[in-house]
Amino acid sequence: MMNNLPWLFLLLPLVVAAIDWLCFSKCPRTAATLSILSAAATFALCCHLLFCGGACTPDAYNWLPCGGDAAKGLSMGLLLDDLALRMMLVVTGIGTLVHIFSVGYMKGDTSNLSRYFAGLSIFMFSMSTIVLADNLVMTFIGWEMVGFSSYLLIGHWFHKDSAADAAKKAFITNRVGDFGFLIGILMTAGAFGTLQFAGMGAVSAQVAPAVLTAVVLFLFCGAVGKSAQFPLHVWLPDAMEGPTPVSALIHAATMVAAGVYMLVRLQVSMGAGAFTETAATVIASVGAITAVMAAIIATQQDDIKRVLAYSTLSQLGYMVMAVGLLAGEAAMFHLYTHAWFKALLFLGAGAVIVCCHHEQDIWKMGGLAKRMPLTVLCFILGTAALIAIPGTSGFFSKEAILDAALEKSPVFFYIGAGVAALTTFYMTRLCLVAFLGKARDHGAEHAKEASAWMLLPLIILAVMAVIAGYGFVADELVPFAGFHAHGMEIGTPFFVSLGALVIGLLAAVIVYGCGKRSQDPLAGNCISTALRKRLYIDCFYDKVVIGFFQDKLLAGIIEGVDTALIRGILVQGLAWATSRVGKLLSWIQGGSLRGYALVTGLGLVVVVFLFVFFHQF
Amino acid sequence: MTETILFYVFAVLAVIFAIGVVAFRNPVTSAMNMALCFAATAGILFGLGAQFLGIVQIIVYAGAILVLFLFVVMMLDLKNEETPNFIANLCGVVVAAIFAAMVTSVAIHLPGACTCCEGDQPALAAQDDTPVLGGALPELKPEAAAQVMQHVTGQEQPAMNSIPDTKLLGIALFSKYSIAFTILSFGLLAGAVGAVALSRKLRKD
Amino acid sequence: MITLAHYLILSGILFAIGLAGVLIRKNIIVVFMCLEMMLSAANVALVAFSRAQGTHGLPVYDGQVMALFVVGIAAAEVAIGLALIVCMFRARRTVESTALNTMKD
Numbered sequence: 001m002m003n004n005l006p007w008l009f010l011l012l013p014l015v016v017a018a019i020d021w022l023c024f025s026k027c028p029r030t031a032a033t034l035s036i037l038s039a040a041a042t043f044a045l046c047c048h049l050l051f052c053g054g055a056c057t058p059d060a061y062n063w064l065p066c067g068g069d070a071a072k073g074l075s076m077g078l079l080l081d082d083l084a085l086r087m088m089l090v091v092t093g094i095g096t097l098v099h100i101f102s103v104g105y106m107k108g109d110t111s112n113l114s115r116y117f118a119g120l121s122i123f124m125f126s127m128s129t130i131v132l133a134d135n136l137v138m139t140f141i142g143w144e145m146v147g148f149s150s151y152l153l154i155g156h157w158f159h160k161d162s163a164a165d166a167a168k169k170a171f172i173t174n175r176v177g178d179f180g181f182l183i184g185i186l187m188t189a190g191a192f193g194t195l196q197f198a199g200m201g202a203v204s205a206q207v208a209p210a211v212l213t214a215v216v217l218f219l220f221c222g223a224v225g226k227s228a229q230f231p232l233h234v235w236l237p238d239a240m241e242g243p244t245p246v247s248a249l250i251h252a253a254t255m256v257a258a259g260v261y262m263l264v265r266l267q268v269s270m271g272a273g274a275f276t277e278t279a280a281t282v283i284a285s286v287g288a289i290t291a292v293m294a295a296i297i298a299t300q301q302d303d304i305k306r307v308l309a310y311s312t313l314s315q316l317g318y319m320v321m322a323v324g325l326l327a328g329e330a331a332m333f334h335l336y337t338h339a340w341f342k343a344l345l346f347l348g349a350g351a352v353i354v355c356c357h358h359e360q361d362i363w364k365m366g367g368l369a370k371r372m373p374l375t376v377l378c379f380i381l382g383t384a385a386l387i388a389i390p391g392t393s394g395f396f397s398k399e400a401i402l403d404a405a406l407e408k409s410p411v412f413f414y415i416g417a418g419v420a421a422l423t424t425f426y427m428t429r430l431c432l433v434a435f436l437g438k439a440r441d442h443g444a445e446h447a448k449e450a451s452a453w454m455l456l457p458l459i460i461l462a463v464m465a466v467i468a469g470y471g472f473v474a475d476e477l478v479p480f481a482g483f484h485a486h487g488m489e490i491g492t493p494f495f496v497s498l499g500a501l502v503i504g505l506l507a508a509v510i511v512y513g514c515g516k517r518s519q520d521p522l523a524g525n526c527i528s529t530a531l532r533k534r535l536y537i538d539c540f541y542d543k544v545v546i547g548f549f550q551d552k553l554l555a556g557i558i559e560g561v562d563t564a565l566i567r568g569i570l571v572q573g574l575a576w577a578t579s580r581v582g583k584l585l586s587w588i589q590g591g592s593l594r595g596y597a598l599v600t601g602l603g604l605v606v607v608v609f610l611f612v613f614f615h616q617f
Numbered sequence: 618m619t620e621t622i623l624f625y626v627f628a629v630l631a632v633i634f635a636i637g638v639v640a641f642r643n644p645v646t647s648a649m650n651m652a653l654c655f656a657a658t659a660g661i662l663f664g665l666g667a668q669f670l671g672i673v674q675i676i677v678y679a680g681a682i683l684v685l686f687l688f689v690v691m692m693l694d695l696k697n698e699e700t701p702n703f704i705a706n707l708c709g710v711v712v713a714a715i716f717a718a719m720v721t722s723v724a725i726h727l728p729g730a731c732t733c734c735e736g737d738q739p740a741l742a743a744q745d746d747t748p749v750l751g752g753a754l755p756e757l758k759p760e761a762a763a764q765v766m767q768h769v770t771g772q773e774q775p776a777m778n779s780i781p782d783t784k785l786l787g788i789a790l791f792s793k794y795s796i797a798f799t800i801l802s803f804g805l806l807a808g809a810v811g812a813v814a815l816s817r818k819l820r821k822d
Numbered sequence: 823m824i825t826l827a828h829y830l831i832l833s834g835i836l837f838a839i840g841l842a843g844v845l846i847r848k849n850i851i852v853v854f855m856c857l858e859m860m861l862s863a864a865n866v867a868l869v870a871f872s873r874a875q876g877t878h879g880l881p882v883y884d885g886q887v888m889a890l891f892v893v894g895i896a897a898a899e900v901a902i903g904l905a906l907i908v909c910m911f912r913a914r915r916t917v918e919s920t921a922l923n924t925m926k927d
Contacts, residue, residue: 594919632836638856644852665873693917757880794887811902815909
């Protein structure tokens with residue numbers, strides 16, 4: 001009985017979501033309470049399992065037995081190793097804080113809050129499924145479920161067209177990646193003969209390198225979609241249309257990290273050797289491209305949430321790059337610290353947005369440091385972690401990645417350093433413009449300190465953002481078995497990242513001063529326009545992929561098939577043939593009595609002929 | 618010999634009048650030709666020794682049915698037909714001719730019927746019990762009829778010089794075929810009732 | 823010498839003439855007459871077979887009974903058929919078989 005306690009990770013949020021949705025849809029307070037309680041309960045359960053409980057092995061549910069061999073069939077089991085449990089700690093911890101923050105953030109919102117909290121609970125269920133899954137199929141189920149809950153929550157304010165479109169965009173873009181993921185799963189089943197993570201390591205050495213490359217790259221497609229890597233990154237900035245706590249939980253801390261988690265899980269279970277050189281290079285390159293591109297775009301965004309969204313993209317690129325450099329522990333370390341400080345930043349941004357009466361443009365803020373000092377302090381701490389000021393959690397994890405990069409390939413190291421400088425630049429720009437100087441709009445003038453519901457999570461997260469990187473916390477909590485945080489080492493990576501930090505800071509201060517300017521001095525030229533248009537990538541998808549390939553080419557082909565084959569041959573052709581044959585035969589049915597008599601007479605003759613003269617046959 | 622001559626005379630008459638039925642355009646003329654055709658057919662039946670059926674042929678066909686036809690023709694006051702369609706006529710004639718040819722072909726290929734194999738005929742006729750389809754028709758023997766009558770009635774029969782056709786037919790009709798005969802009677806009754814029901818003028822309500 | 827074949831050929835010719843009449847004539851009354859002729863031609867064949875099949879000096883009366891039934895049925899048929907023709911004439915004012923083409927509608 002106690003063995004199966006971990007199943008509560010999945011069942012509790014699922015049941016709560018159903019109850020919220022079905023029973024308390026008119027009673028948002030009860031729904032919110034239930035959701036918060038379930039999130040807190042899973043968090044408590046997670047702590048219990050990590051720190052007090054010994055190892056326990058919950059029963060696996062033999063889902064699709066096949067061929068009498070348990071390893072061949074599909075089962076649903078929970079994998080409770082350090083990687084999963086510590087990841088669960090991040091998910092449920094941040095999840096609980098976001099649930100609490102949501103109460104403050106959504107206060108006064110007229111939409112159906114029961115639906116919102118039900119969505120959050122569904123998300124908790126789906127994310128737990130991904131994290132705890134012991135085979136790829138279960139991962140895939142959770143994978144699709146997080147996509148679904150993300151769709152629900154991005155489209156929470158579905159009466160806004162932009163939100164509805166963003167939800168669709170996120171869902172459809174993810175489908176592209178998931179298609180590759182599904183192929184990857186099937187190829188895994190073919191190549192490894194098992195989908196259980198536990199059984200992969202033993203066989204991976206016998207699989208041909210080319211097959212391994214293909215398997216890993218197809219599985220990576222899923223991560224590209226879910227973690228918003230370069231070709232499929234377009235959905236994440238748009239996903240900011242959802243409520244800000246959702247952005248914090250799903251689109252910054254946990255769900256988008258699922259891709260990285262999945263890759264690390266594969267790296268751990270298949271063994272690092274399974275990531276062949278080609279695959280690893282592709283993965284690292286995609287991560288690096290995403291990191292650079294997102295960081296550049298972020299420098300010219302005005303919407304506070306979009307800056308953070310591109311920053312998330314950039315940091316995810318970092319993590320994927322680390323995976324590609326076969327430094328899974330560095331990726332997970334960064335994932336873990338990033339979850340805390342990015343959740344903090346988003347929740348801080350959410351508090352700022354609420355207090356400025358739902359104003360998201362940083363150029364309409366300003367002077368907030370005086371009006372809401374506590375919130376801004378938390379935000380600044382988060383920023384410090386993000387830009388990797390020495391001593392904060394982000395510094396340690398970024399250092400870990402840069403170390404790994406320097407060790408494997410200097411190119412990625414310098415890319416990482418450049419991205420770090422860009423990160424510092426745009427985050428400093430954001431803080432300078434939004435918090436210093438004078439208020440530039442009514443919303444900012446009347447801003448007040450955030451409510452306690454919002455401050456409490458902010459403070460907890462701020463503490464975590466600062467201390468999470470130190471060895472005494474990180475060794476216990478980083479979702480990687482046998483992880484050892486290394487302290488501050490003075491070496492090349494240290495100086496380089498410090499240099500990047502200083503360059504970024506100085507550049508931002510020189511360009512933006514102390515928040516006195518009322519508009520962006522860099523805006524107006526063509527580069528800025530290109531950056532504000534997101535390097536025209538969305539535009540390219542819209543015009544070429546959708547406008548040409550889908551609407552013209554594909555739709556043309558389908559329409560041609562429809563017109564020629566379905567309508568022309570099958571429907572109209574059948575009707576035509578039937579009517580022709582009918583017309584052809586209709587003279588027989590002429591209605592003339594004499595015609596019938598003649599045919600009858602002929603029939604008589606034929607029958608007599610056959611009976612009499614062919615009697616012997 | 619007389620029989621042969623009579624057969625040919627009646628047969629030719631029957632065919633001529635039958636052609637007349639088809640050929641004349643006036644329905645009344647056709648009807649009269651039909652009566653004569655039936656009369657000639659009755660002659661053929663007499664020649665076959667079926668006196669009762671010959672009489673029935675004359676009374677029922679040439680009498681009752683013909684009168685009915687004439688009634689209807691005159692009641693409806695029909696005009697002559699318009700000119701017939703040549704191709705349709707040709708089709709009809711060809712079909713009929715094929716049919717006639719087939720029947721003729723069957724008839725002349727009956728065992729023993731062919732003139733070239735007349736030698737077989739005595740052999741076939743010698744077997745008294747087996748019916749012989751080809752060749753001459755079997756002789757009628759009045760004494761055989763007397764035996765049958767005696768068997769049926771249980772009384773001694775006086776010697777006959779011809780077959781009591783009507784009596785024998787009646788014996789068959791009312792013994793072996795009594796049920797069929799009853800059913801036929803009901804059929805006739807139904808026909809009479811149906812004819813009345815059909816030709817009655819429908820009331821408007 | 824008159825054999826069965828003679829009667830059968832006569833019967834066949836009469837039947838064929840009747841058939842030709844049915845196919846050629848348009849006046850439905852005459853068509854009906856031709857039908858009667860076909861029946862009577864069949865009667866000739868039946869009686870001829872009855873005679874030819876006879877043994878022990880008597881005809882097989884089954885054939886004659888059959889012919890008698892044919893005559894009975896023909897009488898009933900004529901009664902019904904002529905009534906139908908009268909009905910048809912009332913409805914259409916004609917007895918031409920070419921006018922009977924409403925079956926295709």
